Amino acid sequence: MPSGKATSIDDKRLRSLIEQETTLVLATTMDDGSPIATPLFYYPDDDLNLYWLSSPESRHSRNLHARPRAAVAVFAPVTDWREIRGVQMEGTASAMSDDAILAGYRRRFRLGAELDAVIARSTMYAFRAEWWRYVDSLG
Numbered sequence: 001m002p003s004g005k006a007t008s009i010d011d012k013r014l015r016s017l018i019e020q021e022t023t024l025v026l027a028t029t030m031d032d033g034s035p036i037a038t039p040l041f042y043y044p045d046d047d048l049n050l051y052w053l054s055s056p057e058s059r060h061s062r063n064l065h066a067r068p069r070a071a072v073a074v075f076a077p078v079t080d081w082r083e084i085r086g087v088q089m090e091g092t093a094s095a096m097s098d099d100a101i102l103a104g105y106r107r108r109f110r111l112g113a114e115l116d117a118v119i120a121r122s123t124m125y126a127f128r129a130e131w132w133r134y135v136d137s138l139g
Contacts, residue, residue, distance in 0.1 A: 014087050014134045018044050018074055022108070024052070026093070026127070027071040028063035036060060042074075043105040048129065050074075051101050053122040061095075061123065068092040072127055075135075084137035089129040096126045 024042045029035055038060045040052040050072060054061050064070060070093045075086030102124060105111070111119065 011134055013085070013136070014132065015048065017076065017085060017087055017134075018048050018050075021074050021076060023074075024050060024127075025073045026052075026060055027073075028060045029067055029069075030059070030063060031066070036063070041105075041109055042127075043101065043108050045101065045104075050127040050129075051096075051098075051105060052125055052127075053102075053105065053119060054125060055121065056095070056123045061125070064093045064125065065095070068094050070127060072129070082137055084135065086135045088133045088135060089127070090131045091127055091129040093125050093127040095123045097124060101126075 022041055023039050026038045026040055027035055028038070036059055038058075040054065042050040042052045044050055056062075056065075070091065072089045072091070073086060074089075075084070078084055102119075105124075106119075
């Protein structure tokens with residue numbers, strides 16, 4: 001199973017998985033060290049940074065503000081263990097703003113004008129992987 005720095009990602013399987021799937025699981029830590037995991041829709045850029053919208057008041061957003069280290073998992077839903085494939089990543093996440101990324105996110109999830117008020121109350125976050133590992137149950 002390949003692993004390495006996210007800056008050297010050229011694994012076609014990993015890139016394909018990240019581009020095809022739409023939901024990540026974000027792992028952050030609470031003040032007391034307790035972990036929490038949160039499923040979120042994401043939008044990837046060409047460098048495989050992952051972006052999502054979330055309330056700045058959510059637990060995971062508050063956790064990232066205090067402790068930007070995070071882990072992410074992206075995987076294809078399956079019912080047979082022989083089909084499991086996914087990617088594990090470690091890195092940092094932070095609030096950011098980028099109109100082009102937001103436009104891509106809106107296109108990917110078909111978020112029309114009826115969600116403008118919700119989006120305006122949300123914050124965009126970026127996850128930048130520093131380590132990754134592609135997982136394939138059959139190698």
